[in-house]
Amino acid sequence: xxxxxxxxxxxxxxxxxxxxxxxxxxxxxxxxxxxxxxxxxxxxxxxxxxxxxxxxxxxxxxxxxxxxxxxxxxxxxxxxxxxxxxxxxxxxxxxxxxxxxxxxxxxxxxxxxxxxxxxxxxxxxxxxxxxxxxxxxxxxxxxxxxxxxxxxxxxxxxxxxxxxxxxxxxxxxxxxxxxxxxxxxxxxxxxxxxxxxxxxxxxxxxxxxxxxxxxxxxxxxxxxxxxxxxxxxxxxxxxxxxxxxxxxxxxxxxxxxxxxxxxxxxxxxxxxxxxxxxxxxxxxxxxxxxxxxxxxxxxxxxxxxxxxxxxxxxxxxxxxxxxxxxxxxxxxxxxxxxxxxxxxxxxxxxxxxxxx
Numbered sequence: 001x002x003x004x005x006x007x008x009x010x011x012x013x014x015x016x017x018x019x020x021x022x023x024x025x026x027x028x029x030x031x032x033x034x035x036x037x038x039x040x041x042x043x044x045x046x047x048x049x050x051x052x053x054x055x056x057x058x059x060x061x062x063x064x065x066x067x068x069x070x071x072x073x074x075x076x077x078x079x080x081x082x083x084x085x086x087x088x089x090x091x092x093x094x095x096x097x098x099x100x101x102x103x104x105x106x107x108x109x110x111x112x113x114x115x116x117x118x119x120x121x122x123x124x125x126x127x128x129x130x131x132x133x134x135x136x137x138x139x140x141x142x143x144x145x146x147x148x149x150x151x152x153x154x155x156x157x158x159x160x161x162x163x164x165x166x167x168x169x170x171x172x173x174x175x176x177x178x179x180x181x182x183x184x185x186x187x188x189x190x191x192x193x194x195x196x197x198x199x200x201x202x203x204x205x206x207x208x209x210x211x212x213x214x215x216x217x218x219x220x221x222x223x224x225x226x227x228x229x230x231x232x233x234x235x236x237x238x239x240x241x242x243x244x245x246x247x248x249x250x251x252x253x254x255x256x257x258x259x260x261x262x263x264x265x266x267x268x269x270x271x272x273x274x275x276x277x278x279x280x281x282x283x284x285x286x287x288x289x290x291x292x293x294x295x296x297x298x299x300x301x302x303x304x305x306x307x308x309x310x311x312x313x314x315x316x317x318x319x320x321x322x323x324x325x326x327x328x329x330x331x332x333x334x335x336x337x338x339x340x341x342x343x344x345x346x347x348x349x350x351x352x353x354x355x356x
Contacts, residue, residue: 027073028073028074029070029071029072029073030072030073030074030095030096030097030098030099031068031069031070031071031072031098031099032052032068032069032072032077032079032093032095032098032099032101033066033067033068033069033099033100033101034066034067034100034101034102034103034104035061035064035065035066035067035102035103035104036048036050036061036065036066036067036081036083036103036104036105036106037065037103037104037105037106038105038106038108039105039106039107039108039260040107040108040260041187041188042157042187042188042258042260042278043187043188044061044064044065044066045061045065045083045086045106046060046061046062046063046064046065047060047061047062047083048060048061048065048067048081048082048083048106049080049081049082049083050067050069050079050080050081051079051080051082052069052072052077052078052079052080052093053077053078053079053080053090054078055077057069057072072095073095074095074096075095076092076093076094076095077092077093077095078090078091078092078093079091079092079093079101081104081106083106085108086106086107086108087106087107087108089104089105089106091104102151102152102153103152103153151263151265151274151275151276152275152276153275153276153277153278154275154276154277154278155258155277155278155279155280156278157185157186157187157188157258157278158183158184158185158186159183159184159185159186159256160183160184160216160217161183162183162217163181163182163183163194163217164181164182164183164214164215164216164217165179165180165181165214165215166180166181166182166212166213166214166215167179167180167212167213167214168180168182168191168193168209168211168212169209169210169211169212170208170209170210171208171209171210172208174210177193179196180193180194180195180196181193181194181196182194182212182214184206184241186240186256186257186258186280187258189205189206189207189239189240190203190204190205190206191203191204191205191206191209206227206239206240206241207227207229207239209227210226210227210230211224211225211226211227212225212241213225216352219352221348221352222347223243223348223352224243224244224247224347225241225242225243225244226241226242226244226253227241228240228241228242228255228292230290231287231290231291231292232290232291232292233291233292238292240255241255242254242255242285242292243255243256244347245331245334245347245348245351246331246334246335246338246346246347247338247345247347248338248339248341248343248344249337249338249341249344250286250287250288250305250306250334250337250338251286251287251334251338252284252285252286252330252331252334253284253285253286253287253292254282254283254284254285254327255282255283255285256280256281256282256283257280257281257282257283258278258279258280259278259279259280259281260276260277260278261276261277261278261279262276263275263276263277282327283295284327284330286305286334293305295330299314299317299324302324302330302333303317306337309337313333313336313337316333316336317329317333320332327351328350328351331350331351
């Protein structure tokens, strides 16, 4: 009995910092990690201030927008992200295990088309304040003590997620790079190049590349792309690349766009898509001189594209029961038209599946 009293008394004279250190040594700790991106461009953001409000824990994101906070005790925290020119982001975290938050998105001040994302950020801040004011409140889907899974981003910004063998022609000195394997990021207009010998990956901006050809990983056929900077849309150069489907007197081209669709998940009703999505869609164009024009949707306007040959192309379409709402119908129509001019050689025998 005396021994236990002596032990209790001796603890009273141990400095507080020693007690804290001893507790940290024996208490279980966890780590919190994630990756920070721009909500519009989906580019990684390095240098973002990452802090846990009211604690000494903090760092800046690096190496592709990544951060990792370690040696955290089980508790409720408020994660705060701040970066010059962007709206502040806050998120309440209940930490009782190692937690990877996945991709977190920051919204630029006044960013175009980001109203919904900005509203989501504002709602997140309001919810954070609500948690701070009412610490016993259980929010969202944290039913029976089980927190909801962090949302993810489905899909990618890559034209093709696989590495394809390619040849690239640079604007500068018309230098040709061959034997590289590449991936092209549609949104950032950046190329990732893997060197053939040592598998090292480097990055090159699209504005340096005039055109490129790669062997499609699915169909094993070459596909040809040209830089939109060499064309004009209403008098202005275009950022990004066009795939040449049919070359000749009236070329048919295709441009793949990546559209970011935010989650429509209703927390209260537990319905909707929980994850954000990157959806790819193809837009078709025709080229006259240096000017590109988006293909019209109506049959009559499509035939007008062919000028004095409009009637002939209409008759050909009706005779062959071509569905012009189907991209393969446009491919067939443009192939027929261009085949009537000397020197025409088809690039591909059929339109590749656009949903590859």
